[in-house]
Amino acid sequence: MPSTAGLVERLTREIVDTIRTENLQPGQTLPSAKVLAARFEVTVPTVREALRRLEATGSVELKHGSGTYVREAINRRILDNPHYVPVDLAAAVELLDARIAIEPGIAELAATVQEPDAVSSMESALDNALQVETAVPAGHFHVELARASGNRALHEMLVSLLAIHSRTQQAARTSYDRLRDHDEHADILDAIRRGDGFEASHRTRKHLEAIKTAVLAGWADEEGPQR
Amino acid sequence: MPSTAGLVERLTREIVDTIRTENLQPGQTLPSAKVLAARFEVTVPTVREALRRLEATGSVELKHGSGTYVREAINRRILDNPHYVPVDLAAAVELLDARIAIEPGIAELAATVQEPDAVSSMESALDNALQVETAVPAGHFHVELARASGNRALHEMLVSLLAIHSRTQQAARTSYDRLRDHDEHADILDAIRRGDGFEASHRTRKHLEAIKTAVLAGWADEEGPQR
DNA sequence: TCACTCAAAGTGATTAGATGACTTAAACAC
DNA sequence: GTGTTTAAGTCATCTAATCACTTTGAGTGA
Structure with missing residues (x-):
């Protein structure tokens, strides 16, 4: 044979x-x-x-x-399944829970590594976010945050998570307050530049938990009345 | 068109x-x-x-x-790239760093959720680990830990990470002390069953950091003398 | 000289039909 | 019954051809 x-x-x-x-x-x-x-x-x-x-x-x-x-x-190790996977609100929340579980640890690592190129990308993501219709892909800041950790596997992981997330129509509906989003991102970036891993981790967690709350609230507004 | x-x-x-x-x-x-x-x-x-x-x-x-x-x-969202990706020791360490960044957070979530089926699987993974040549895939305990979080995305993520890890010949060479591995796993499982997320997170981190140390030491033994 | 048109070559997209190899299970012989 | 043989179904690969799209550059006209 x-x-x-x-x-x-x-x-x-x-x-x-x-x-x-x-x-x-x-x-x-x-x-x-x-x-x-x-x-x-x-x-x-x-x-x-x-x-x-x-x-x-x-x-x-x-x-x-x-x-x-x-x-x-x-050159990627981690991929998102490109084929049709049904995505409902529960799945979107599950993805957010996954991010809440892992992103704080990534932020902590990013604070100690501070990959220069990625850190400056986080800044520009911050600036662009306030401009309307800049065609900056949602979650860009978080992807750059992962890249700032200097760990390709973590970067690919977040790219995959956000790629799946972007396929969720439900998630797009929920417009997290643009200004609040920007401010929280700025706070996270600040902690990372100071090399404060603990604070970066904590702020990232709070940020994502706030988004989750907003998503659930938005869901209650749209779906709740029908019940 | x-x-x-x-x-x-x-x-x-x-x-x-x-x-x-x-x-x-x-x-x-x-x-x-x-x-x-x-x-x-x-x-x-x-x-x-x-x-x-x-x-x-x-x-x-x-x-x-x-x-x-x-x-x-x-039914999976997160996949590992099935095609040939060159894997050297640096890549193996990078994967371990990624696990150190995310698994503590997963363990913490697992402590609060405690998906029953997965928790019992963790036990049997614990038992089997002491038997020699049980053909239990390496990392089984960690995969079940992720499953215990009740979050499919996290589970798929760890399955992917370990699938890539298993392709690393280097990683296989490093035989982390079987007994120590078992004990540390038992400690983690204990914390999870008690619902102590903080402790589960902390122990998982220490466990993975110890493995990383062992891998680096094993590398020094084999590659170091040649330099 | 510049810009536009369009024809030709290269490449992928899809079709069509045929042959070979492997698996499974039914039919058969013992 | 048991074991073997046979046949049908399926994937694997090939050969050959036509269609569709992109790019390039030669040719044309202003």
Whole structure:
């Protein structure tokens, strides 16, 4: 027996290996499916199945008529499930509970590490938040906070959590007071810059708990009367 | 223009929808690719590309000659990247740092929730750990701890972290003292059963920090002399 | 010279049909 | 009954072709 794994799975790994050994960076294109097929001595449909696997995890992107591009997620360990997952309010609250459980610890670590690039990103996220319609993705501040911890796994974790969160229509409805959000973020950032891990942790927790309260209240306003 | 998304992506969603509406549970089989092709009015290769996407995220499994089966991960939000990611010791330490940042908070939540089923699983994980070669996956205790929090996102997060961790050959080399591991786990479980969140959090942190120390020491033993 | 048009080449998207390999279970022989 | 054989169903892979989209650059006109 040659190998227990199917041809497609092996091919998928070989393509990833190729990307790594040739040091292809996100944004660059892979050889065409035809070329890959010839190189690995398989047919085009087989290559396409392998590429679909990589596409599902965000490692590559297939652009019709243009080419196959390497994407950022090829370097990620933690991902969010890209396929349809039903999301209701209970799930949204569950996500917030998860953030309440982990983000204080991340903030504490961020206070001791203070990854410079990420800290300045937190500032700009702070500034932009007050501008209306700046197209700054919600939660940007929190993602940068995780990045400030200097730990890629934690960063990816928060990116994933917020990606899932953004799919929740319910969450979008709840407009946490913009000004209050900004002030609390500023307080957290202040603690981090001072290197005060304890305070950063505490303020992050309080901040998220306040958001949860607001979400639950917003829910009561919309859904409550119908009952 | 009918839709911006490609046919395969739409088809993938439709298949997931079918699984949900027909309430197919993990372990059950999907209709054959031929049947799916007829139902959605596409050809077999297109169906296969969609199934490969779902396969990559662990939502389904294609068994040669048998059928296509629904798998557990279809209900997961957080996943680990199934494709090759280079893993060295620095990455292993980074994962431990991530666990140190988040697991205390999870333990604290677990102490207040105490999901009964998971708590008893923690006990058996404790018992089995002392038996040699019980084939209990490393980290089982910690996964059950996360499950005891009653928060699925946290549970999935720890499953993912440990899945990545298990791919690290380096981590396997470091044999944290079995007895000490057991005792520290027992202490954590004790605090959780008492509902003492503060103590559960504190003990979990100390436990993981001790493991990190052991990993670094083991690394120094093996790699240090060469320098 | 500049800007616009559009035709051609390259690439992915999808289809069609066929063959091979594996699994399962029913039919059969003992 | 038990074990083997057979057949049907399924995934795996291939070959071959057509369609659709993007990009590029040559050609055209102002």
